[in-house]
Amino acid sequence: MNTRKFVSFDWAIKKILRHKENFEVLEGFLSELLGFDVLIQNLLESEGNQEDENNKYNRVDILVQTKTRELMLIELQYDSEEDYFHRMVYGISKLISEYIHEGQPYGEIKKAYSINILYFRLGQGKDYIYEYEGSFVGRKKGDTLNPTNFQKKKYNIKTVADIFPKYYIIRVGSFKPETIVDTMDEWVYFLKNSEIKQEFKAKGMERAKTVLSYEGMSPQDKAAYNRHIENRRVEMNVMDTAEEKGARKKAIQVAKTFLAAGIDMDLIAQGTQLTLEEIERLANGEDIFDNYI
Numbered sequence: 070m071n072t073r074k075f076v077s078f079d080w081a082i083k084k085i086l087r088h089k090e091n092f093e094v095l096e097g098f099l100s101e102l103l104g105f106d107v108l109i110q111n112l113l114e115s116e117g118n119q120e121d122e123n124n125k126y127n128r129v130d131i132l133v134q135t136k137t138r139e140l141m142l143i144e145l146q147y148d149s150e151e152d153y154f155h156r157m158v159y160g161i162s163k164l165i166s167e168y169i170h171e172g173q174p175y176g177e178i179k180k181a182y183s184i185n186i187l188y189f190r191l192g193q194g195k196d197y198i199y200e201y202e203g204s205f206v207g208r209k210k211g212d213t214l215n216p217t218n219f220q221k222k223k224y225n226i227k228t229v230a231d232i233f234p235k236y237y238i239i240r241v242g243s244f245k246p247e248t249i250v251d252t253m254d255e256w257v258y259f260l261k262n263s264e265i266k267q268e269f270k271a272k273g274m275e276r277a278k279t280v281l282s283y284e285g286m287s288p289q290d291k292a293a294y295n296r297h298i299e300n301r302r303v304e305m306n307v308m309d310t311a312e313e314k315g316a317r318k319k320a321i322q323v324a325k326t327f328l329a330a331g332i333d334m335d336l337i338a339q340g341t342q343l344t345l346e347e348i349e350r351l352a353n354g355e356d357i358f359d360n361y362i
Contacts, residue, residue: 074283076294077263078186079129079145081281084290087112087131091280095133097273099141101253102184102198102237108136113168132164140164141182147301149189157183161234176224181234186260188241197243197257201236205229321351321358328352 076085086095092109099107113132130144142164150156161183169178205214216229226232244257252271259265265278279285286294320341327337334348341348347357 073265073278075259075263075265075277075281076283076286077298078260080294080297082129082131082143082145085280091276093276094273094280095131095143097271097276098256099133099143099184100272101256102239103182107133107141110134110136110138113140137179139180139182140168141184143184143186145186145188147188153185153187153191157185157236161236165234178232180231183234183236184239185237186239186241190242191238191240194240195243197240197248198253199238199240201238202230203233318358324348324351 081094085091096107096109111134113134128144128146128148130142133141133143135141142160144160146153161181165178165181169175206212207214214229216224216226221227224232239257239260241257241261244254244261246258246262248254249258252269255266255269255271255274259269259277265274265281283291283294320343324337324341324343324347327340328334328348328351334345334352337343337348338345343351350357
């Protein structure tokens with residue numbers, strides 16, 4: 070199988086896919102994920118549209134308005150955030166409030182989509198693509214509350230869920246290459262590996278093979294992209310080191326608690342992953358944290 074080197078999706082969003090002539094790539098990705106054809110009208114301002122002075126290597130987003138005036142917020146993130154579910158709710162709520170004009174009828178609110186491409190493990194689950202769509206279910210009867218025929222016709226909807234925001238989570242790290250069974254999987258493969266196989270046929274892929282090609286970039290753009298990847302790698306290493314330090318500090322605190330409770334040192338070492346020598350030094354009142362990392 071022939072593969073070529075392509076730029077990562079975060080770089081593509083920042084530098085390439087914002088140009089109208091390249092909307093086809095983003096339209097293809099969205100169409101495969103959502104299951105219907107998406108045509109982009111324009112891009113709107115969003116929280117991550119502009120880079121700050123330090124650049125943003127671990128998070129980027131792009132806000133799409135479709136030709137049917139639906140709003141689609143695509144966010145890609147490498148940093149782990151325990152409250153990311155909450156952030157998704159806040160982000161789409163803020164989005165809706167920002168893009169409905171004062172005095173505009175509520176019926177004019179268009180469907181909003183929150184699409185989250187995550188390179189950290191969020192929540193517990195076995196899948197790599199999750200979608201959330203709410204509905205009102207009867208507490209006593211168990212039926213689903215539906216709009217009236219008048220509402221269906223007036224607002225061009227079939228269910229109440231057609232009005233409410235829809236959320237998607239793509240957990241890139243949970244995807245296994247051998248699970249490519251459909252065209253959406255081809256996109257997830259690209260998100261994980263920055264590779265597009267010659268045989269890929271997903272919507273937008275043909276255009277992506279051209280505009281996202283590393284070989285087709287100018288020497289200046291290649292240098293900028295390589296710096297971006299290296300800076301992101303450095304930031305990820307810093308984050309990993311911080312996590313290691315946090316785990317180390319927690320293990321030491323647990324060990325001290327167990328020592329105070331008179332628990333056997335061998336058991337403490339097994340439970341905290343500290344060495345027996347370190348446990349003995351803690352028992353003697355020594356500070357062992359600064360000698361690590």
